[in-house]
Amino acid sequence: MKAVIQEKYGSPEVLEIREMAKPAVAPGNVLVRVRAAAVNPYDWHVLRGSPFLVRIAFGLLRPKQKTPGRDWAGTVEAVGEAVTLYQPGDEVFGISAGAFAEYLCVSEDRPAPKPANITHEEAAAVPMAALTALQGLRDKGRIQPGHRVLINGASGGIGTFAVQIAKSFGANVTGVCSTKNVELVASLGADRVIDYRHEDFTRNGARYDLALDTVGNRSLSDCQRILAPNGVYVTAAYSLRRMVWQAVRRPKNVAGIYTQIRREDLVVMKELMEAGKVRPVIDRRYPLSEIAEAIRYVEEGHARGKVIITI
């Protein structure tokens, strides 16, 4: 099988495509023929080993996991001993290591069945971005019907899901994006769209019950200012400065997200998509051979929805 290999930290040029042995399917695992994968900002952080702290988790001198990629969708090709949830031919999607390859092996309790009404490319777009949006809004933000919700970065991977998920909870949604994405964010159901090139969402007097920030370009005190009494500011975008600020000040109305890989949340997303309430937005598609270009594009920070690797 073909797989992307990363032997060292560096720019996208360090990635190679190699012919590798197909993984053997272990007991309790399923072997998946990957049909599509998605690129996340996570992938370029791991590629570069940056910020340096990520190397504590991923390998101090070189990456422990040689095949990058997290989000995927595909077809179960074989099942290991004692597997009960899936059989060959089932279509599944999920998050696990080694998504940028033709095959991967994963514990049967990680993936969820692919929604019937979307393609493999759309399903691959979902896991990390949608779970971050869902967990940020529902678990950290305790979203309720009628809440005024602001999504900063509404046109990105997380943001395009967050706008639709917040609407599915019955919230009144304001999305923040640049001029070229105003129409896209409105088409996802946002009640109001703020073009950050012309209006500063921290200084227009509006107040929100919940703000989900996927950009992290504003100071936390700016973002706290936009909160209604009992409002909460939830951030997916961390910097060392923010982490230190939060650790020292421990503000009650600020929460950070660290995305949990939960099969039951993939099932929640499956149901939302099958109900027609959420549809993944795909910006670009690249073949596996152009993985370096795909990651470079995501690293620029202006993707409109998700970037997909077709396999």
Ligand SMILES: NC(=O)c1ccc[n+]([C@@H]2O[C@H](COP(=O)([O-])OP(=O)(O)OC[C@H]3O[C@@H](n4cnc5c(N)ncnc54)[C@H](OP(=O)(O)O)[C@@H]3O)[C@@H](O)[C@H]2O)c1
């Ligand atoms: N904590 C966690 O567990 C976790 C999990 C997943 C992701 N993350 C982090 O969350 C962040 C977002 O991830 P993502 O997948 O959504 O990224 P992404 O898809 O690369 O987001 C790009 C989007 O950000 C928008 N953007 C850039 N500058 C902006 C600004 N000044 N104001 C408003 N929007 C702006 C861009 O819109 P324009 O082109 O219109 O500017 C673009 O649509 C990343 O930092 C990622 O590392 C954290």
